[in-house]
Amino acid sequence: MITFEHVTKQYADGTVAIEDVSFTVEEGTTTVLVGPSGCGKTTTMKLVNRLEDPTEGTVYRDGTPLSEFDRIDLRRNTGYVIQEIGLFDHMTVGENIATVPRLNGWDEDEIDARIDELLELMDLPPESYREQHPPELSGGQRQRVGVARALASDPDVLLMDEPFGALDPITRESLQDEFLKIQAELDTTILFVTHSIDEALKMGDRIAIFDVGEVVQYDTPQAILDEPKNEFVEDFIGSDRPLKKLKVTQVEDVMSPPTEEVATAGGVADATAPVQSDGGSTVSPLEPTDTALSALSRLVASEDGRLPVVEDGDVVGTVSDEDIRRSNAGDKP
Amino acid sequence: MLSSVHNWLAYVDFAVEHSDRLLVATLEHIEIIAFAIAIAVPIGVGLGFLITFDDRLATAVIWLAGVMMTVPSIALFGLLIPYFGIGAPSVIVALVLYTQLPVIRNTYVGLNDVDPAALEAGEAMGMTRLQLLRRVQLPIALPVIMAGVRNAVVILIGIATIGAFIGAGGLGDLLFDGISYVRTEMIVVTTVILSLLALAVDYAFSISEQLFRLNNGEQVESSATMRLLQRVIS
Ligand SMILES: Nc1ncnc2c1ncn2[C@@H]1O[C@H](COP(=O)(O)OP(=O)(O)OP(=O)(O)O)[C@@H](O)[C@H]1O
Ligand SMILES: [Mg+2]
Numbered sequence A: 001m002i003t004f005e006h007v008t009k010q011y012a013d014g015t016v017a018i019e020d021v022s023f024t025v026e027e028g029t030t031t032v033l034v035g036p037s038g039c040g041k042t043t044t045m046k047l048v049n050r051l052e053d054p055t056e057g058t059v060y061r062d063g064t065p066l067s068e069f070d071r072i073d074l075r076r077n078t079g080y081v082i083q084e085i086g087l088f089d090h091m092t093v094g095e096n097i098a099t100v101p102r103l104n105g106w107d108e109d110e111i112d113a114r115i116d117e118l119l120e121l122m123d124l125p126p127e128s129y130r131e132q133h134p135p136e137l138s139g140g141q142r143q144r145v146g147v148a149r150a151l152a153s154d155p156d157v158l159l160m161d162e163p164f165g166a167l168d169p170i171t172r173e174s175l176q177d178e179f180l181k182i183q184a185e186l187d188t189t190i191l192f193v194t195h196s197i198d199e200a201l202k203m204g205d206r207i208a209i210f211d212v213g214e215v216v217q218y219d220t221p222q223a224i225l226d227e228p229k230n231e232f233v234e235d236f237i238g239s240d241r242p243l244k245k246l247k248v249t250q251v252e253d254v255m256s257p258p259t260e261e262v263a264t265a266g267g268v269a270d271a272t273a274p275v276q277s278d279g280g281s282t283v284s285p286l287e288p289t290d291t292a293l294s295a296l297s298r299l300v301a302s303e304d305g306r307l308p309v310v311e312d313g314d315v316v317g318t319v320s321d322e323d324i325r326r327s328n329a330g331d332k333p
Numbered sequence B: 001m002l003s004s005v006h007n008w009l010a011y012v013d014f015a016v017e018h019s020d021r022l023l024v025a026t027l028e029h030i031e032i033i034a035f036a037i038a039i040a041v042p043i044g045v046g047l048g049f050l051i052t053f054d055d056r057l058a059t060a061v062i063w064l065a066g067v068m069m070t071v072p073s074i075a076l077f078g079l080l081i082p083y084f085g086i087g088a089p090s091v092i093v094a095l096v097l098y099t100q101l102p103v104i105r106n107t108y109v110g111l112n113d114v115d116p117a118a119l120e121a122g123e124a125m126g127m128t129r130l131q132l133l134r135r136v137q138l139p140i141a142l143p144v145i146m147a148g149v150r151n152a153v154v155i156l157i158g159i160a161t162i163g164a165f166i167g168a169g170g171l172g173d174l175l176f177d178g179i180s181y182v183r184t185e186m187i188v189v190t191t192v193i194l195s196l197l198a199l200a201v202d203y204a205f206s207i208s209e210q211l212f213r214l215n216n217g218e219q220v221e222s223s224a225t226m227r228l229l230q231r232v233i234s
Helices: A041-048 A071-076 A093-097 A099-103 A108-121 A139-151 A169-185 A197-203 A221-226 A231-237 A241-248 A267-272 A292-301 A321-328 B002-017 B019-053 B055-070 B073-084 B088-112 B116-124 B129-166 B171-180 B184-215 B224-233
Strands: A002-010 A016-025 A030-034 A056-061 A078-081 A157-161 A189-194 A206-211 A214-219 A306-311 A314-320
Touching: A002 A041, A016 A041, A016 A056, A016 A214, A030 A041, A030 A197, A041 A056, A041 A157, A041 A189, A071 A078, A078 A139, A093 A099, A093 A108, A093 A139, A099 A108, A108 A139, A139 A157, A139 A169, A169 A197, A189 A197, A197 A221, A197 A241, A206 A221, A206 A231, A214 A221, A214 A231, A221 A231, A221 A241, A231 A241, A241 A292, A241 A321, A292 A306, A292 A314, A292 A321, A314 A321, B002 B019, B002 B184, B019 B055, B019 B088, B019 B129, B019 B171, B019 B184, B055 B088, B073 B088, B073 B129, B088 B129, B116 B129, B129 B171, B129 B184, B171 B184
Parallel strands: A030 A189, A030 A206, A078 A157, A157 A189
Antiparallel strands: A002 A016, A002 A056, A206 A214, A306 A314
16 A cells, blocks of 8 residues: 655756646555656656655555655665656666566576566567567567566565557557556556546546646546546546546446347347448347447447346346446436 | 798798797786776676766766876876886776776766666566666666776786786787787787787677577577587587
8 A cells, every 4th residue: 555645856956747646555455657758757756766765755565654664675675667667778678677686686497487487478478488588579568568677576566657658559559458467466556657537547447647746536436527626637537528428437337227139039049140241241149348438339330229237148237328428428317 | 822831831930839838828817807807897896886876976986987088008007007006906996997887887887878767667576686686787787887897807807918018918918029029920919919819709709699689588680609608508
């Protein structure tokens, strides 16, 4: 758990990077810091592993003020993917990942095994990537190595400063998806910086929206979309707020109970069979964990006004555009 | 045509006849340079490291080391004799001073050549200042420092000959004798040895510099020798 309590950071040159910031990151959750350039996101991250110290206020780790930790120990126990990644080009990918375990004095055998494990996790087969040097890798691969390096000694806290920032949209999307899967397997407390509200909504359990130097709203993605605190947040989310809401809403939250006809014999088999879409490609049936947006997009493409929702071969509900519309208006069905 | 063949034979004769003296002088020469380099490199690298902390100091130190190189060697020997006496010690001190520019400058440039993001990442992962230096900065700077030392040694091979003027020995002795007694073959043979020495040192250092680069995963145009070395090593 990380707690910021009335934290202000003023740099030596007088710049006040953040002022009176308070929030708490719960154990094992992901909090995304999002806001325009120069609003103090990186500074906030640096305060967590004492690359900077606050001018006023206190940052706590599990209730203990950071000033009571040894800087070096603290940093070796905190994974940090810095904004520029900063891989060591003169070392191999394996040596890069081994950095913190080596500093922590692990056995070489343990380190070897860990390198392979992380490369597998990051979808970079060790046989081909372990001995490469970072300049030989693509941008996306470098980002993965940066994340692997930060995870190497299994830190309690992971700081990621725009880890997917410099990537093309497709690579970015796939890395986000992969990271969401990895994140589900870790019980790490994650602070994630981005300046894209879409990425924040996708990655965060909670989101802290920064305006210059201050946190304007700190809430779950749903709550931020339902009730933007002020005009700044509203502008930041953009005019397509309804669509963004559909992206963070799951089908199971909007669906209606199964109707008679689909629930009766024969209907189930029909509904669970792969649907032939107009393009002729096969689309698997809607699942409760799909986003409302993908449900809507299928509804638009389909001739039926109501689609079955299938879980493990059983129809658990149906969804129509009315269901979706109702949820988007904010009323609970 | 005939006379040039005759000259060649005279040179070979001389080299054979005086091989003992040539060998001793060459070894003396190498010894003086080795001493000077052994002292100069730690000092130069240390200074080069220190000045990475302060830009103004860096400018001043590099300027001073540059001025050093413009002082004629004979003048420098003269200035040092009152402190270090006649002979090798004064020469070695002078040689140390002459090598400071390439060594300090290359160390400074090499250490500063490190990507600031890599340094920040290292710090963020909990490296101490010394660990950063040893694991990140030095490996990246080594080939550049190596190039500076290579430069320095080649300069020293020439300057060290003048040390014979104040009794330091080495190949300079033979040059001075050759001039005093007007013995061309003596001058030519000594000069050839000096040039070969410089070429050999230059080559050896360029290879080691490339090895350092390879070790850092940099692309190196591989010469035949490099390929051979790589095969031997692997
Ligand atoms: N070391 C420093 N010294 C002085 N001012 C600084 C320093 N680091 C950051 N700042 C200033 O503090 C403010 C916040 O910077 P910070 O890097 O935290 O912003 P950011 O939200 O991460 O921006 P970006 O999205 O561009 O990365 C900026 O005005 C920046 O210029
Ligand atoms: Mg930043």
